[in-house]
Amino acid sequence: MIEVLGAGALTTVQDRGRFGCLRWGVGTAGAMDSMALCAGNILLGNDRDCAAVEICVFPFRVRFGEECAFALTGADCVAKLDGAALIPWSAHVARAGQELHLAAPQAGPMRASRAYLCVAGGIDVAKVLDSRSTQLRGAFGGFEGRPLQRGDVLRTGATKRAPGKAACGLGLVPPQVALPLERDGCRAIRVLPAAEYERYTPESRASFWSGEWKITPQSDRYGYRLSGVGLQANAPMEMRSHGIVPGVIQVPPDGQPIVQMRDAQPTGGYPKFATVIEADMWRLGQAPIGSRIRFVEATWDEAIDALDELDAWLAEAQRHVSLHAGTGKTAA
Amino acid sequence: MTDDCIEQVRQLAGWLGGSGIELLELSGPGRLIRLRRGPVHAGQAQPQADGAAPSPAQAVEAVTASATVVRANSVGVLLHAHPLREQPLAALGDEVAQGQVMALLKVGTLLLPVTAPCAGIVSRVLAANESIIGWGEPLFELA
Numbered sequence: 001m002i003e004v005l006g007a008g009a010l011t012t013v014q015d016r017g018r019f020g021c022l023r024w025g026v027g028t029a030g031a032m033d034s035m036a037l038c039a040g041n042i043l044l045g046n047d048r049d050c051a052a053v054e055i056c057v058f059p060f061r062v063r064f065g066e067e068c069a070f071a072l073t074g075a076d077c078v079a080k081l082d083g084a085a086l087i088p089w090s091a092h093v094a095r096a097g098q099e100l101h102l103a104a105p106q107a108g109p110m111r112a113s114r115a116y117l118c119v120a121g122g123i124d125v126a127k128v129l130d131s132r133s134t135q136l137r138g139a140f141g142g143f144e145g146r147p148l149q150r151g152d153v154l155r156t157g158a159t160k161r162a163p164g165k166a167a168c169g170l171g172l173v174p175p176q177v178a179l180p181l182e183r184d185g186c187r188a189i190r191v192l193p194a195a196e197y198e199r200y201t202p203e204s205r206a207s208f209w210s211g212e213w214k215i216t217p218q219s220d221r222y223g224y225r226l227s228g229v230g231l232q233a234n235a236p237m238e239m240r241s242h243g244i245v246p247g248v249i250q251v252p253p254d255g256q257p258i259v260q261m262r263d264a265q266p267t268g269g270y271p272k273f274a275t276v277i278e279a280d281m282w283r284l285g286q287a288p289i290g291s292r293i294r295f296v297e298a299t300w301d302e303a304i305d306a307l308d309e310l311d312a313w314l315a316e317a318q319r320h321v322s323l324h325a326g327t328g329k330t331a332a
Numbered sequence: 333m334t335d336d337c338i339e340q341v342r343q344l345a346g347w348l349g350g351s352g353i354e355l356l357e358l359s360g361p362g363r364l365i366r367l368r369r370g371p372v373h374a375g376q377a378q379p380q381a382d383g384a385a386p387s388p389a390q391a392v393e394a395v396t397a398s399a400t401v402v403r404a405n406s407v408g409v410l411l412h413a414h415p416l417r418e419q420p421l422a423a424l425g426d427e428v429a430q431g432q433v434m435a436l437l438k439v440g441t442l443l444l445p446v447t448a449p450c451a452g453i454v455s456r457v458l459a460a461n462e463s464i465i466g467w468g469e470p471l472f473e474l475a
Contacts (some may be wrong), residue, residue: 088414172442
């Protein structure tokens with residue numbers, strides 16, 4: 001049991017997402033950085049899809065009602081447990097009554113924007129349409145279908161291994177370190193050209209790849225509004241609403257693109273210029289407001305290979321953690 | 333067991349003999365190997381080669397008998413700072429509390445903490461950042 005002592009707006013319970021429901025108009029939701037979510041769960045011996053708390057406004061404070069193994073992944077938020085500094089991207093054990101405090105993410109070249117608090121057994125909220133993710137637009141799923149607030153009490157699920165066992169102190173190399181992706185000192189995101197790509201001027205297509213794009217303050221779980229050299233279509237486009245998925249880069253008439261994120265609505269009417277590959281959504285999900293990104297053109301095969309690379313990394317992490325946990329058991 | 337396997341066990345036993353490890357357990361699908369080093373008999377104590385230079389570990393112990401040496405509890409690549417941070421976890425002159433993480437050992441995707449066995453002040457840093465560390469190798473000295 002965990003009590004929220006202080007949470008900024010937009011702190012939500014998320015698992016990997018609610019898949020297969022777009023046909024009913026239900027968006028995907030899910031962790032903006034799925035790698036951080038999966039890694040935290042792996043550290044704790046959880047299923048990778050266990051729900052965690054996604055935090056993007058700080059400070060954040062919780063009190064543990066009982067002994068609890070937890071892992072902090074995602075942004076490095078100078079976490080402290082009853083005042084004692086914790087190593088990021090590691091598993092720890094809290095005793096009953098201890099308080100966890102997360103401050104604003106650390107500055108630096110690898111600054112991230114979202115932290116994940118994973119707990120042994122996962123955050124135990126009811127599954128809706130086979131997912132524990134908070135669906136903010138529909139106000140269901142997660143914890144009462146809404147962001148967390150002071151006084152909320154979260155239950156944790158049944159654990160697979162005893163807290164304090166091998167979990168304590170074990171950490172993972174963060175994927176942004178293990179699998180970096182940069183162009184000219186900028187966070188790089190790989191994308192596939194989409195349906196209306198060819199209907200933009202050659203200059204606009206060239207500048208989309210060569211320019212830097214700033215993530216504006218009008219960016220959240222729904223979508224990222226970017227600012228840069230505007231994209232000009234060859235001719236005005238009138239389009240009917242059509243299905244869209246997280247990752248689609250739309251271009252409204254002002255030419256400044258919008259990237260649909262995890263809470264994207266399932267339909268939209270703007271032209272689709274490109275699509276962020278699924279394997280890079282976690283990178284974009286951690287890009288802070290005000291930071292700059294670059295787009296790198298990918299092929300379908302590269303997009304699939306990139307997904308395989310992430311799966312391989314997670315499988316390797318899982319193997320290493322279980323080997324280590326196994327050794328811990330032998331020694332005990 | 334095939335001859336191949338026996339040869340591998342022989343090699344493992346050889347490595348075990350040359351290390352400070354007492355028990356090695358390897359498990360895989362359908363098999364388990366446990367190698368334990370027997371007690372060293374007084375008569376055949378480890379050969380101390382004549383004129384051989386003392387190992388770094390011995391040297392450290394000789395110089396500072398009163399200080400506590402913080403040793404590696406795993407093999408791995410030593411990281412003085414967390415990969416997301418620039419500041420070392422424990423630098424020369426830093427005061428550390430018992431149990432505080434002083435460095436990390438990177439093994440594949442894992443980061444294993446090296447913790448202070450007691451409170452103290454870091455009086456020597458004995459291993460370089462990003463160096464490959466073996467079991468029990470001295471990493472810090474606490475005064």
